[in-house]
Amino acid sequence: QKEVEQNSGPLSVPEGAIASLNCTYSDRGSQSFFWYRQYSGKSPELIMFIYSNGDKEDGRFTAQLNKASQYVSLLIRDSQPSDSATYLCAVNIGGGGNKLTFGTGTQLKVEL
Amino acid sequence: GAVVSQHPSWVICKSGTSVKIECRSLDFQATTMFWYRQFPKQSLMLMATSNEGSKATYEQGVEKDKFLINHASLTLSTLTVTSAHPEDSSFYICSARAGGDYEQYFGPGTRLTVT
Numbered sequence: 001q002k003e004v005e006q007n008s009g010p011l012s013v014p015e016g017a018i019a020s021l022n023c024t025y026s027d028r029g030s031q032s033f034f035w036y037r038q039y040s041g042k043s044p045e046l047i048m049f050i051y052s053n054g055d056k057e058d059g060r061f062t063a064q065l066n067k068a069s070q071y072v073s074l075l076i077r078d079s080q081p082s083d084s085a086t087y088l089c090a091v092n093i094g095g096g097g098n099k100l101t102f103g104t105g106t107q108l109k110v111e112l
Numbered sequence: 113g114a115v116v117s118q119h120p121s122w123v124i125c126k127s128g129t130s131v132k133i134e135c136r137s138l139d140f141q142a143t144t145m146f147w148y149r150q151f152p153k154q155s156l157m158l159m160a161t162s163n164e165g166s167k168a169t170y171e172q173g174v175e176k177d178k179f180l181i182n183h184a185s186l187t188l189s190t191l192t193v194t195s196a197h198p199e200d201s202s203f204y205i206c207s208a209r210a211g212g213d214y215e216q217y218f219g220p221g222t223r224l225t226v227t
Binding site: 034045 | 144146154155156158161203205209214215216217218219220221
């Protein structure tokens, strides 16, 4: 079982719709959770992070964390074509070094 | 804030030569820097973790004698790919973390092509 799993997609949504991206993780001791956006040929950029159960909102983005079910999701409201990218879920599994373990990413396509 | 730069952004080298990549945190002190490698259509794979003033910790399967990492100051880490081969061609990305923060900020990446 992979430590961090994401559906590779592509996930296609129409412009203006809500895009829902999901991520599950295997280690119950995971402390912190991150969503990164990566455009093709570019490096990842941090969208937001969440540490506590529940929702965290930042503009059009909402991260949701459910530690009991071991999943974290990212909602993008009013999706725009510029949101088309690969979204990487990263989890701080714990242990030494505070390393992040990345999922393989979900490709999002926002269509006009 | 939280800007990380990398240099060079791309490099082409011949097989057998060495290449050095620099990673700098521009507006914060990075106690820890990470080096990743990403092959096309794959996710990021952590190569090593470096803390300022100490030896890097390499992930399993990463040759420490081939990928030399130096974290000489709180704002600079370097990755040297020694005796590069075509299979080392990849997108190398560094990230930096400040103090007790968990989030990592990524540099723009360096695309290495070994011919």
